[in-house]
Amino acid sequence: MTNLDNIDTFLDKSLKEYQEQYESLQTQSENLINRTDNILDFIDHTPQILNDLDNQFEKKTGLSFFEVEILFAVVGFQLLRQYLLTKFPLRLDDQISAKTTDGYVKTSSNRRHRYYEPSLEEIITNPVPFDANLGANGALKGGGKLGHRVTAIGHDPLLGLIFGTANIATSTLTTNLFDSYHIKTINSRDAFTEKANTGLVLGYTIKKLLGPVDDKQKVAISFIKEIIHLRSDLHTHNSLPLPLISVIDGEFASRLASYGLDFSNVVTISKQAILANLINSLAAMYHYSFYDGEIDEELYRVKTKKIIMYSNIIASVTNLAAVGITKNVNLLDVGGIGVAIYETITSVKYRKKVKREFIIGRYDEMFEDL
Template sequence: MNASDFRKRKNNIIKNLDNTVLELQSGANELQRVAHVLSNTKETLDDLDMAFCKKTGLNEIDVSFLFLAVGLQIARQYLLTKFPKRLGDQEAAKLAGAKSGRNIGRSHRYYNPSLEEIINNPVPFDANIGSNGALKGGGFMGHRVTAIGHDPILGLIFGTANIATSTLTTATLESYHIYTNLNNRDYFKSNARTDLVLKYTFDKLLNEGMEGRVKVATSLVKEIVHLKSDLNTKNSLPLPGVSLINPGLASDLAKYGFDMANVVTVGKQASYSIMINSIIAMIHRLFFVGDSDMDLKLHEVKTRKILSYSNLIASTSNLAVVAITEDMKLLDLGGLGVTIYRLITDRKFIKQVKEEFIFGSYEKLITNG
């Protein structure tokens, strides 16, 4: 090895040593930085917590959305979804357009009334004269739970078939031919077969041309109008399907407020509340400013705060009004259910995003500096 090669090799060794020293120094600095971060973990996490609160706090625009949401929910509670006044049967029938009087009577051909009879006579499953115990067991709701034509769901099948065939089918699925007496009152004439009630109805629909289809369609419309007329009466309608299992149970449930009118109202309250929440959320989304997934999540936290706060304020004010007025018809039960659901789910979401933000940022401090 000559002198030139020796010097070159020496210089390479020195250069490598310098690089190694620099790397060791850099590593030592990084260890010192990480150690500093770790030693100040509590303060760092507190700072990140404050940063999260600051980023998700409601600004002036968000507060405007909050007041808008509260106003819409309160307006909805008292203008659109309060419990309706219960009416008498005749008054409700008149408002719904249902025919309640006796008109042309039933000349009667078994299972095959004329279209004129279907249109002008009352629904046959309101008959009770001569029932001889066929409608017993209905409690205070009477034939509303023992005549299956009054079931809000099953009635669309059996009630329509009863109208189309001038029959009455009970909750035990026994059927009877309904006639009109000399006093123009409907009464139980004789036993009918439930299978034939359905068979003749489907025959009208499928095998009797336009005339048969018009009869069934008219019967269905008449059934819907009748259910609507009974819905907000004092006894209302039973919960779907319960009468078929136990008419007495359906009556007892209605006695404690579990009837179709209340179910419809509570469902309306909940659905309208959810609709308002969705509209507010969609519009608030248009005000998002950011370019990362975390920015979007932080914006959604603000949205959920707006919805939770507005629902809570509206429900609290509603409970206060009900307590002061002692008027249970003002109770926003469906909206209260939505509020409870939002408080649970929104709190869970906010907690998850907060943990992701804090610990994600903390991890970045350790790994990236």
């Protein structure tokens, strides 16, 4: 083969390679142009695509007829709770409330006084010493509307469990300033006599608690008597102050009570919120028990939150309407309304998060398939 033939062969081969490369580049160019066109078309149709994805999300998270039935069942349970279990109780006077309190026994003062060491019989048969006011000489001043229920710390719903129990076990009274007084019987009534030592009030109580069975029994009976007394005062007209505030500012605690912030209302509102949450939790668990994996779990949870949110809103609106029609504020479901507001805020926030992830995720998948 001559050199000329070699050159021709080389040229033919090179030309063929260049032609193949050209065709490949042309194909890639056409594909790129087509993809660019597709991308531009996709971008042009983005509003419609997003709207379609939004509709898909709404369809997937819409409630079925069965789920609507669950929703109204939850509404029914919330309404039953509102009117049978957690409405605000009628306020009674002290005597009537005491008579209707389980465990309450009418007593009269007959203290055979031994400093810090009343007998078990005296503890049982005498009134709680922190109800005494005869001879107080200003020791209980500064209680405002709530009077001695602010200044006698045995009435504090939290500190009373300690100091009230100790006062009963030692025949003493401790004020919100932590001053203590011996309480004795004068003309069949409990009365202040002389100052006591608050350290000894607690010390003797601890000593009894750690002592023989008879002394332990005195503290146990004192504690039970404290609980019964707090319960008897709870739903009276003046009720009890909020915990701990009395020792910070007695007049402020009384002022709060005059605005409705007393322990009775706090207990009722807390009960409303706790039971409303319990119903919501049971409803959520019941709904989740039907999850079959057909849709993403987060989308199913959006449906659950819808059931809880809508049922709480309906129950709360119904409650407000009932209060407006009857003019009976004792029916107001403050705790339940608070739970409904919280559920609405958290549900909307969660729904927005899941919806954003759903739409962006599907949009990215569609873009990658172009």
